[in-house]
Amino acid sequence: MKQYLKNRNFRSGLLITGIMIVIILIGLLWTPYDPNAMDGSAKMQGPSFAHLFGTDNFGRDIFSRVVQGAGATFLIAAATVAIGLAVGLLIGGLTGYYGGWLDEVLMRVTDSILAFPSILLALVLIAILGKGKYNIIIALGLLFIPSFARIVRTEVAKQKNTDYVRNAKLMGAGGMRILFIHIMPNIVPVLLSSVAIGFNNAVLSEASMSYLGMGVQPPDPSLGRLLSEAQGYLFSAPWYALFTGLAIILLILGFGLLSEGMGGE
Amino acid sequence: MKKRIISLVLAIALVFAMSACTGSKPQSDPQVTPGEAAEGGEITVGLYNDLDASLDPHMSSSSAATREILFNIFEGLVKPDSKGNLVPAIASSYTVNDTADVYTFKLREGVKFHDGREVTANDVVWSLSRAAGLLGGDTLVADVAHIASVESVDGDIVVTLSKPDTEFLAHATVAIIPEGHDPLSSVIGTGPYKFVSRVVQDNIVLEKNADYWGEPAHLDKVTLKIIEDPETLVMSLRSGALDMAVRLDASQIGTLDNMNILEGSSNIVQALYLNNAVKPFDDVRVRQALCYAIDKHMVIDLASDGHGTLLGSSMFPAFGKYFMPELTDYYEPSVEKAKELLAQAGYPNGFEFSIMVPASMQSHVDVAQVIVELLRPVGITAKIDQVEWATWYSDAYQGRKFEATVIGMDAHGVAASDLLARFVSTSPKNFINFNSPAYDAAYAAATSTTDDAEQTKYFKECETILTEEAANVYIQDGASFVAMAKDLGGFEFYPLYVLDLSKIYKTK
Numbered sequence: 001m002k003q004y005l006k007n008r009n010f011r012s013g014l015l016i017t018g019i020m021i022v023i024i025l026i027g028l029l030w031t032p033y034d035p036n037a038m039d040g041s042a043k044m045q046g047p048s049f050a051h052l053f054g055t056d057n058f059g060r061d062i063f064s065r066v067v068q069g070a071g072a073t074f075l076i077a078a079a080t081v082a083i084g085l086a087v088g089l090l091i092g093g094l095t096g097y098y099g100g101w102l103d104e105v106l107m108r109v110t111d112s113i114l115a116f117p118s119i120l121l122a123l124v125l126i127a128i129l130g131k132g133k134y135n136i137i138i139a140l141g142l143l144f145i146p147s148f149a150r151i152v153r154t155e156v157a158k159q160k161n162t163d164y165v166r167n168a169k170l171m172g173a174g175g176m177r178i179l180f181i182h183i184m185p186n187i188v189p190v191l192l193s194s195v196a197i198g199f200n201n202a203v204l205s206e207a208s209m210s211y212l213g214m215g216v217q218p219p220d221p222s223l224g225r226l227l228s229e230a231q232g233y234l235f236s237a238p239w240y241a242l243f244t245g246l247a248i249i250l251l252i253l254g255f256g257l258l259s260e261g262m263g264g265e
Numbered sequence: 266m267k268k269r270i271i272s273l274v275l276a277i278a279l280v281f282a283m284s285a286c287t288g289s290k291p292q293s294d295p296q297v298t299p300g301e302a303a304e305g306g307e308i309t310v311g312l313y314n315d316l317d318a319s320l321d322p323h324m325s326s327s328s329a330a331t332r333e334i335l336f337n338i339f340e341g342l343v344k345p346d347s348k349g350n351l352v353p354a355i356a357s358s359y360t361v362n363d364t365a366d367v368y369t370f371k372l373r374e375g376v377k378f379h380d381g382r383e384v385t386a387n388d389v390v391w392s393l394s395r396a397a398g399l400l401g402g403d404t405l406v407a408d409v410a411h412i413a414s415v416e417s418v419d420g421d422i423v424v425t426l427s428k429p430d431t432e433f434l435a436h437a438t439v440a441i442i443p444e445g446h447d448p449l450s451s452v453i454g455t456g457p458y459k460f461v462s463r464v465v466q467d468n469i470v471l472e473k474n475a476d477y478w479g480e481p482a483h484l485d486k487v488t489l490k491i492i493e494d495p496e497t498l499v500m501s502l503r504s505g506a507l508d509m510a511v512r513l514d515a516s517q518i519g520t521l522d523n524m525n526i527l528e529g530s531s532n533i534v535q536a537l538y539l540n541n542a543v544k545p546f547d548d549v550r551v552r553q554a555l556c557y558a559i560d561k562h563m564v565i566d567l568a569s570d571g572h573g574t575l576l577g578s579s580m581f582p583a584f585g586k587y588f589m590p591e592l593t594d595y596y597e598p599s600v601e602k603a604k605e606l607l608a609q610a611g612y613p614n615g616f617e618f619s620i621m622v623p624a625s626m627q628s629h630v631d632v633a634q635v636i637v638e639l640l641r642p643v644g645i646t647a648k649i650d651q652v653e654w655a656t657w658y659s660d661a662y663q664g665r666k667f668e669a670t671v672i673g674m675d676a677h678g679v680a681a682s683d684l685l686a687r688f689v690s691t692s693p694k695n696f697i698n699f700n701s702p703a704y705d706a707a708y709a710a711a712t713s714t715t716d717d718a719e720q721t722k723y724f725k726e727c728e729t730i731l732t733e734e735a736a737n738v739y740i741q742d743g744a745s746f747v748a749m750a751k752d753l754g755g756f757e758f759y760p761l762y763v764l765d766l767s768k769i770y771k772t773k
Contacts, residue, residue: 038638040566044516057516058567058634131650213624213651219634232627234496236519 010261017254024074027067035064036219044237053243057233062226062240069221070247076137076215076222077202081195083141088148089184095149096156097179107153110146118143119208126214133222136215140205144198151194155187189262196259200252207248223248302755302770307486310766311498311510315466315491321448322440323396323405329675329762334489336763337471338379339440339454342370342389342422347757347765349585349679351434354479355384355441355455356422365429365715368437370422376478378443379452379459386417391444393424407693408436408677431715435680457482457767467491471766483755483770495627502748509753511764513746514628515570524748528572529758531745533673534579534684535629537620537636537738540667542698545616552735553596554606558643559636560598561740568631572744578728579674579684581742583760587681587724592732603643615644621661621670624651628743629671636671636738662696673743675762681724682712688731697737704730 004010032052039059047054053062091110095103113121125139156179159165168178203223209215210224218225223244230241316331317324322339342356353359356370376384391400397412398404413427426433443453452460457479458471469489473482490507492498499517501507502524518526537559539546546552565573574582577592607615622633630651637647647669652660661667676683687694689708690701704727711723731737747756755768 036638038567038635040563043567043570057631217649217651218630219637219649232495233516235500236516 004261007261009257013254013257013259013261015254016250017258020070020251020254021074023067024071027064027071031061031064031067033061033064035060035068035221037061044233046237047239047243054237054239056229056237056240062243065221065226066223066243066247069223069226069244070251072133072216072220072222073203073206073224073248074251076133076140076206077199079137080140080144080202080205081198083137084144084148084198085191085195087141087145089152091145092149092152093156093179093184096153097160097175097183099157103153106149110149113143113146119205122205122209123212123214126209131214131217133216133220136206136209140202140209143205144202148194148198151190152187155190156183159183159186193259193262196255196262199255200259203248203251203255223251301773302483303773304483304770305485306483306771307488308484308508308750308753308769308771309488309490309506310764311501311507312489312491313493313495313498313512315493316463316469318465319449320452320460320463321405322442322454323392323448332677333762333764334469335440335454336456337458337766338452338456338460339442340456341438341440343434343437345435345438345679345759345761345763347759347768349583349760351438351679355389356437359434359437361434363715365431365433366426368424368426368433369418370424370437372420372422373478376455377476378455379474380443381476382443384441384455385444386420386422388444389422389441390415390417392441393422393439396439406436406439408683409433409439429713429715431712431717431720432678432680432682435678435683438678458487461486480767482767484766487766505750508750509748509756509769511745511747513748515572515744515746518746518748521748523751525751525753527747527749527756527758529745529747530574530581530583531673531743532581532583532760532762533675533742534576534581535632535671535673535740535743536576536579537633537669537671537740538697539669539737540665540697541700541736542665543668545610545612545618546668548610549734550606550610551612552738554603554610554643555640555645555738556596556735557599557606558603558645559639559738559740562598563639564632564635565741567635569628569741569744573741574744575741576739578732578739579688579737580681580728581684583742584676584679584681584684585760586721587728589725589728592728595732596735600642607643607645615646617646617648618668619648619650621650621652621657621667623654623657623672625654626672629673632740633671665696665698671740677761679760681721685711685724685727688727688736699731699734699736701730701734701736704734 037060042055042059044057045051045055051061051063053066056062091106095106122139122143125142126135129135129139165178165182168182206215206222207224207227210222211228216222216225226244227241230244233240314330316334317328320335322335340354342354343351344354346352355373355376357373359368359370361368372386372389378384393412393415394400396406397409404410411427411430412424414425416423440454442448446453457474457477459474461470461472463469468491471487473485475481492501495517498510499520502510502521512531539552541547561575565571565575575593577595578589580588582588607613620633620636622629624630633649637649640647661670685708686692688699689695689705690699707723707726707730711720711727714720749756752772753769754772755770757765757768759765
């Protein structure tokens with residue numbers, strides 16, 4: 001951690017992400033307005049002190065919606081990465097350590113999944129699973145497995161032939177113990193930066209899915225949903241798209257800087 | 266990395282600078298003073314949706330957007346005018362027998378198809394038979410399915426119906442096309458405009474029919490440009506790339522100060538349609554509770570800036586004598602009453618249901634969002650399920666697999682039955698599964714009488730039953746705005762979903 005803190009990218013990334021997470025956490029408990037409450041007397045107002053980010057076509061407070069929407073998007077992205085990482089670790093670890101036919105089969109499967117454009121595949125999955133917040137998490141989570149599995153597999157295969165693994169084997173440690181107790185901690189740094197990149201991709205995927213009407217359903221906000229609503233008012237209420245877009249940029253920028261700071265020094 | 270951050274900051278600053286340019290938007294003057302008509306000229310009209318792949322005028326599944334353009338190319342024996350009257354077109358006059366099951370049409374002389382051939386009685390017989398499915402194929406136009414036979418007798422056309430129908434004339438608007446002609450091979454009608462060309466997803470070009478039997482079109486050429494993105498459409502109007510667009514909503518007209526804006530209504534019955542066969546909507550008290558809970562004044566204030574005509578039943582004002590304004594406020598909005606009814610029906614703590622809405626129809630999605638909010642205080646949790654239009658049509662409309670949906674129903678003709686027939690319990694169009702013996706009886710009485718006053722009375726009874734039984738939560742006939750370049754005139758609103766291009770002219 002200390003070595004990372006010396007890195008300027010990492011520090012600024014930590015700051016941005018930290019602020020975003022604090023805002024999102026506060027948003028879970030309190031927002032200035034009910035994000036879904038409509039107010040006919042305050043429609044399409046520009047940013048003001050009463051409404052920091054202005055209001056939308058129903059008089060809903062955009063700040064409250066962006067905060068809650070960022071929360072929804074964050075949750076979806078985090079859960080997606082968690083699924084991808086957990087299953088990816090398992091598959092990547094086993095195939096990387098044991099190799100053999102299992103490796104061949106699982107890697108060909110991941111190859112075929114990676115061959116499709118991910119959004120297209122996600123749309124197919126949503127068509128099967130149905131729409132909604134939780135199905136988006138499952139669909140995107142499944143899509144994130146192959147990339148994590150590949151990274152883990154490569155790293156594990158690399159570590160397999162190092163001295164400490166051989167020593168552990170000589171001391172009679174079992175395969176699972178070596179894999180998860182000895183090897184895993186050593187690939188964490190690489191994993192961390194790919195988690196950050198994966199998180200960014202998940203944020204963008206959620207945004208595109210909800211933008212296409214497949215994800216979070218109105219009136220509930222998510223950043224993609226908000227962007228989709230804002231599109232109709234690009235010229236009459238530009239603040240709508242602007243602040244929503246800014247929230248997406250900040251989320252991604254924070255994690256992007258974190259991963260840069262951890263990976264390429 | 267630093268460079269990237271700087272360029273990002275610059276990009277954000279640029280967006281801010283651009284957004285500052287839009288500024289305030291003066292409301293345009295709704296007063297239109299049309300100048301004198303000049304003949305000739307050409308205009309470009311913006312359309313939201315491309316027309317259906319098939320321009321066959323007898324295709325019953327055609328969208329309203331397609332029918333509205335085909336109105337300019339095809340004509341029937343009679344056609345509706347902007348007042349809602351049926352005026353003779355290809356027929357010059359007609360007679361009905363006393364039992365209203367035999368209609369005799371006299372053919373107008375000198376009506377020519379767009380390919381120059383004169384319209385004969387055989388063309389009419391063939392076209393009507395094709396539409397009614399008498400040539401061995403399917404019934405293409407459901408409204409004329411009750412035609413038993415069509416014959417040409419001494420040059421007149423005699424239409425015999427399998428059951429009396431005093432409103433048959435409203436459906437004698439079925440397009441007349443050349444005998445034996447395949448409408449998919451080329452588009453040939455008799456209307457004031459000829460079809461010239463089409464580029465799918467881009468444009469359709471129409472040209473004046475100089476040989477038109479009636480008052481010919483003023484403009485020489487009309488290009489219909491398809492612009493699916495509403496914001497781009499408005500920008501094109503602002504820049505002058507488009508001369509005209511119809512069916513704009515309140516949020517779009519604010520920035521169009523270079524255009525004349527006309528306000529009309531869209532002639533649809535927009536409602537929260539409830540599937541009367543599924544729980545909990547099979548209980549009339551639940552449906553009534555929704556009617557009390559959903560304050561339609563709030564709905565149009567929030568969703569359409571207060572524009573729109575509130576409705577209380579399946580009928581809109583353009584239908585004149587059939588419209589019953591007294592039904593509009595039949596349910597005085599009241600959260601207490603709604604809760605009381607819900608408690609009586611066994612749902613003291615409310616319930617959950619989902620509202621299916623076609624995602625591309627923003628006005629319906631907006632109304633659905635307001636409804637979700639208005640139902641919250643009553644304890645009902647509504648969820649919105651956005652679907653593709655095709656899914657909506659197959660699941661909700663044809664499959665009747667839905668709980669509730671926000672949609673607008675339009676009328677094919679100017680007959681009251683066009684709006685009311687679908688609620689007869691056995692109607693194939695009764696997608697909400699409404700089932701009321703009283704309604705069926707009133708409707709049957711209305712369609713079997715030939716006395717106009719009596720018929721109106723029964724149709725009004727039908728409307729009242731729909732309101733009392735709370736078949737659906739009726740909202741509004743949405744406002745519809747037309748934007749026209751300042752040098753254009755002659756636009757007329759129709760009581761139907763129609764865009765009549767032939768009346769439009771450039772001013773001198």
